[in-house]
Amino acid sequence: MRYTSKQAWLLGGILLSVMGSLFPFFWFVITSIKSQVRVEAIPPTWFPDWNFSFYQTVFTDHHFLRYIGNSLMVAGSTTVVALILGVPAAYALVRVRMAGKVWILGGLLTVSMFPQIVIVGPVWQMLSTMGGLNTHWGLVLPYVGLTLPLAIWILATFFKELPTELEEAARVDGCTTVQTMLKVMAPLAAPGIFTAAILTFIYAWNEFFLALLLLTDPVKQTLPVGIALFQGEFTMPWGEIAAASVLATLPLVVIVLVFQKGIVSGLSAGAVKS
Template identity: 45%
Template sequence: MNKRAGIGFYIFLVVFVFFVMFPFIWVFLTSIKPQGEIFNNFNWFTANPTLDSYVNAVERRPLFRYMLNSFVVSTLTTIIAIGFASIAAYALTRLPIKFKGLILGIILAASMFPQIAIISPIYNFVSDMGLRNSYMGLVIPYITISLPLSIWILATFFKKIPWELEESAKLDGATPFQTFRKIIFPLAAPGVFTTGILVFIAAWNEYLFALTINTADKWRTVPVGISFYQSQFTIPWGDISAATVIVTIPIVILVLIFQRRIVAGLTSGSVKE
């Protein structure tokens, strides 16, 4: 459907993008207002922009520590999940395995599991292993989210790689593992990378496990850390706005660089070619 875009269409686009971005715009404008102007004042722009809120946001709470925690946990999760999932997805799409439908069904079901249904046994397990308030304490439960998700997405990408290459590799005497490593993996690398980004974002955003397992402030991740900026009595909106801007910047960069890949990954799992 290659309709031409008229002027009305562009006006619609601008309005649409403005509405979607409005919360970010407003939060950013708030973050550079002086404390006194945040309350009882709905002016869009301040005459005296200041970075006080940013200084407070990182001094009153260990925001950079939260970001480091999130980064380490998400990276470890991504590496482990992709490692296991790429092997499994390859086998599921290529090798003659019985009960493929059933296995894929289990994997899909697992990716939709409500986290609340598994949190208490996972909590007991992590506590028994002495892993509360540590990186591994979060990486292990995050496998529950990321492994099924990555198998599911990777399977779609692997499907698109032509069979012929594999057959010729087989004829040349390559073992299935060699075929995987030398032929499939290089061809599948873009798909693997895309899946990696999605898994990374999913792990970065996770809240429930992070809230229950890593309760010490030092070990909190970004989402939990941000939600604890508000205390019982006061809500320092200036600090929160600044903190929100700081933690959103890496995501904006990630999205700007990889937007095509992200869209490809998101849609591959749900749309038939």
């Protein structure tokens, strides 16, 4: 196949950006399978020696399983709560006739743009009063607050696309508003729900700053905080950090692949004459 110069430039650009974004990942993948000697070699070496001992020490010396468990707990709860709140909210915002709808949606967007550093103080204060510091629900609460606007926006976009006739058919067929939402609208907005779920989960899985501040008890800490605190007083265990990072990324890759199956495009085709 021959490329025109325009296509060649485009292809080059794509390759460059993919390499740029994958390089750090590539680097810690190869670092994680080097031996301690190669990790610390100067100049750095490109070639790993296929030594998997870091993976072992991550589990044995650094409570990796505990961090994973905590992160799953927090990210999973955040996703579930955000969807339970977000689906009805988005549906209502799209379908219920009410005044000031635009302001609500605009307000949500504004809230999601607040920098974390601005809200972290008040959040800490509030959780401290409520006894939510060093608890998982105390972390889930702000996570839900921060991810909900985006989730609602994504879901609202999907609900808006669905024909109103379907809802009317459901209502005539005997559904209440909640049943209409759960039995007809939600299945059809499944691609949107999966998208919102994935983004929420990734956010909660990767979030570092709030987790670092709100969870000081090592038993409660999540994966990003845990990995960051691998470093000792005098040492920087690069190999372990790399191995843990690879392992932390795997669930995300798996989840995206699994959920992608659920994103069946054109699910709503055939509902109405297109």
